[in-house]
Amino acid sequence: MFARIWLARAAGFVALAVAIGCSGKGSGILATVSGRVTQDGAPLDGARVTFYSTTEVEGKPGGSYGALTDSNGKYLIATVGKELGIPPGMYKVTVTKLSGGSNLPPDFDRGQLEAAGSAVNLLPKDYESLANTKLSATLQSGKNENVDFELKGGKASGGVLIKVP
Secondary structure: OHHHHHHHHHHHHHHHHHHHHOOOOOOOOOEEEEEEEEEOOEEOOOOEEEEEEOOEEOOEEOOEEEEEOOOOOEEEEOOEOOEOOEOOEEEEEEEEOEEOOOOOOOOOOHHHHHHHOOOEEOOEHHHOOOOOOOOEEEEOOEEEOOOOEEEOOOOEOOOEOOOOO
16 A cells, blocks of 8 residues: 555646656757858957847847857857757847956956946947847757858947947
């Protein structure tokens, strides 16, 4: 009798765990995205690539996800907080490279520059904001590799970059 009660409780616990694991925010397969950013054929080092979801969730704008490029112009977005990826779907993409002047140490927090309104974008304005960018990507569940962006010449905006909410 004790074995039947224990077995029934164990089965109930497993069913509850499966139900919790298969529902809610964490359900579904997320996407990872990687690629390379170049400008006029050369790798772009230290640029921020930001993916802005074009999908609304419960009447609210989707999230934004970003990464910095390495010396080869490569970027990877694979983990966001505790999530192993980002939601699949359509995204508009911006690319910026910020400078705050030559007197700042290389490890200075770029977010502080941006928040202070003193960050200057070194790339053409065609890529710096949602209003201007023509870059986009559609991400499928799982790995999305070689999502590359080639930036074409143009003059750097030279203006102070104001963070887009």
